Every structure is written in C-alpha cells, then in structure tokens.
Amino acid sequence: MLYVGVDAHKSTSQITVMNEAGAILSRKRVNSTCEGFKEALAGYDEPLKAVLEASYSWGPMYDWLDDMSEEVLLAHPLKVRAIASARIKNDRIDSEVLAHLLRANLIPAAHAPSREIRALRRVLRQRMFFVQLRTMLRNRIRALLAQHSVRLPENERLYTKQGRAWLDRVSLPDSELRKQSSTCLGITTTAFGGAGRFLLGCCFRIGSRSFQPRFDDAQTQLMMAPDPTIAS
DSSP states (O other): OEEEEEEOOSSEEEEEEEOTTSOEEEEEEEESSHHHHHHHHTTOOSOEEEEEEOOTTHHHHHHHHHHHSSEEEEEOHHHHHHHSOOSSOOHHHHHHHHHHHHHTTOOOBOOOOOHHHHHHHHHHHHHHHHHHHHHHHHHHHHHHHHHTTOOOOTTOOTTSHHHHHHHHHOOOOOOTTHHHHHHHHHHHHHHHHHHHHHHHHHHHHHTSTTSOGGGHHHHHHHHHSOOTTTOO
C-alpha cells in the first residue's frame, strides 16, 4: 500500500507519495485538475490510499482521488493541526505530514458526503439564495411604487400573472427622474421573474429521480413549505 498526502488548493496542489516504511517516493506540485492528479499518481503498481484536508473546493479533488485509489479520507483541518503542528509550514511539508499521519492511521477524518448528496446540497443552497433574492426584489418593487405614491391594485397581489401584467402597465408620475425610476422598476420586475423561473428549475431538480429514494420525505416537506415570496 502506498500513501498519498494532498495539500489541495484552487490552482495547484502538492502531492506526496509515501511507502509503508515512510520513505517518500515522489513529491510533485501539479495543477488542480483531474489530468494533473492522474499524471502525479500514474505508474504505481501498488494500491493507493489518499488523504486531503477539507477545504473550500475539496469536492472535485476528492472525486478524482476516489477514482484513482482504493480509499480516500477527508481530514478535519483543525484536528490535523492539533495533532501535527509545525513551526515551519509550507505546502510540501503539509502534504508530507498528511501522508505520514495516513500511514500511521492517525487521520482525524471528517464526513465526506456522496457526490449525489453534494449535488443536492448545491441545488438547495442555490434555491435558498434565489428565495432570499426574490424577497428582496419584491420589497424593492413595493418601495419604488410607494416612493411615487402609486396606488396598488385592490387585491394588492402583485406577483400573480394578473399582478405582473399590471406592473408592466404602471406609469410612474412625472418627475425629473421619471425615466430612471421607470427603468429601475422594469429591471427589478424582470429580475423578479427570472428568480422565479430559476426556483422552478430548482424544484424540478430537487424532485427528480436522480437522487436516492430515501430523500423523498424530506423533498416532500421542502416542496410543501410555504414560500414567503409568494404571499401578497
């Protein structure tokens, strides 16, 4: 078994390959791409076991290593520092320390969700962002109308199909900044519609059958949860 320590970064990564005796077989700085990782780990006949620290962009690198090695561990960065702190730190030393800890079975592992779970979380985060954005846009539309004393429709439901048609026909009162204000209102209304269309796409993705069935109950609760941007 060979042990691979990866000090991963966005652009380049440092990779150290070590044997069971602790001898370093190679140290390489490679581009943080699938091709770069393949080049660094090519030519070894023995099985590989790899480790990298959890960081902002660990997901793709974890998947690349998973395809190239028998086992991949995701190290908890704070706990790793507590076990092996060094006065001198650089990428080469960090990758070597990770390889040594992996060889000694001392890696404080962090949970690494599956690719499917990570994909679902990304969609959910995007949905949350656009829900918040759509609420901001809704409030901005009402503020622009209130600043120009525009009387709202009787039912005040601006975000239904009829309400959107009404917004498209709104004519702001005469003022020196009428043109600019009308442009702001139009852009905000258009952005509101775009956020709504993206949310529909998120909901479709969340409900698709590409995810595991065990998430059906959670998906149902999420889809049935009231959207604060729809009311009024």
